[in-house]
Amino acid sequence: MKDKLIILILVITNFISYGQEQKASFGIQYKPIIPLKYFNSSYQNSSQLGYDFKLNPRYSNTFGMIIRYKINKTFWFENALNYTNRNYKLELENNNININDYNNFNIRSYEIPLQILTYIRISNLWFVNAAFGASQTILASDVQSFGNNFNGFQQNFYRKSGGYRALLANLGMEYRNQMKGHYYAGISLHFPFSETGRIYPEFSEGNNIFNDGNFNDKFFIEVPGSYVTLDLRYFFPN
Numbered sequence: 031m032k033d034k035l036i037i038l039i040l041v042i043t044n045f046i047s048y049g050q051e052q053k054a055s056f057g058i059q060y061k062p063i064i065p066l067k068y069f070n071s072s073y074q075n076s077s078q079l080g081y082d083f084k085l086n087p088r089y090s091n092t093f094g095m096i097i098r099y100k101i102n103k104t105f106w107f108e109n110a111l112n113y114t115n116r117n118y119k120l121e122l123e124n125n126n127i128n129i130n131d132y133n134n135f136n137i138r139s140y141e142i143p144l145q146i147l148t149y150i151r152i153s154n155l156w157f158v159n160a161a162f163g164a165s166q167t168i169l170a171s172d173v174q175s176f177g178n179n180f181n182g183f184q185q186n187f188y189r190k191s192g193g194y195r196a197l198l199a200n201l202g203m204e205y206r207n208q209m210k211g212h213y214y215a216g217i218s219l220h221f222p223f224s225e226t227g228r229i230y231p232e233f234s235e236g237n238n239i240f241n242d243g244n245f246n247d248k249f250f251i252e253v254p255g256s257y258v259t260l261d262l263r264y265f266f267p268n
Contacts, residue, residue, distance in 0.1 A: 054099035055212065057265035063090040063116065064258045072118070072257070078249045080126045081240050083231055085251055088117035088134075096263060098147065106147040108161060114139045116257075120185050120231065122177070127238050131183050135175035137227070137253075141167045143198055155207060159216065161200040168193040169227065182234040187253070189227045194255070196222040202261060212265035219258055226255035 065087050074085040094112035101107055120133040145163030152158055169189040177183030202216015229251040233240040241249050 054097050055265045057096045057263050059096050059263040060093045061259035061261050074251055076251050080124050082123045084121040086119045088119055090116040108145040108147050110143050112141040122183055131177040131179045133175050133177050133185050135173050138170040139167050141165050157204045159202050159204055163198045165196050165198055184232050186230045187227055194222050194226050196220050211267045214263035216261045218261050221256045225252045227253045
């Protein structure tokens, strides 16, 4: 993990240096993740042996710094370094043994998105932007957490190879003022090419035991990880 973070720092430093040579625009961004089922595939319902599980994303967000520099009159290149904190609630219900519990946990990650941007000028200071690209995300760690009512209820989230790649698409509007900077609002799609990890829930209370067998045979819940964000950005004046 330490080596991967060092690589992240070296990559973003390289882009900052290159951006300074190109007289790039530097900014900051905050992106709340929209917690709606239509936009968020992390909602999952799974059942096994009378144990019913519901995985629900909670309010989450991502923030970081962004660099933009001009390629030509039509296209710009965007690079960023983002920190993402995704919150989840895993619910457990088993009517046969009268069990109802939930488990809150969060998954932290670091993302380097690379996008190509183009825009249409609709007035003197207003622009419509569209961007498309991909990102590399490194998940900070595996996660273990326990139930609110039963310590015997626990979830174990395991990363997929420490991280994943995702498709990115973005659309928004930008107000550009040479003295005050650039203000941007838009929406983005983050769509991983594969699952981001797996949750292995377990329960043990008296004679009631679930999912404690051989790891390769265990029941698991996939975490797809796609989401839509509301993007708020500010670029400092050059």
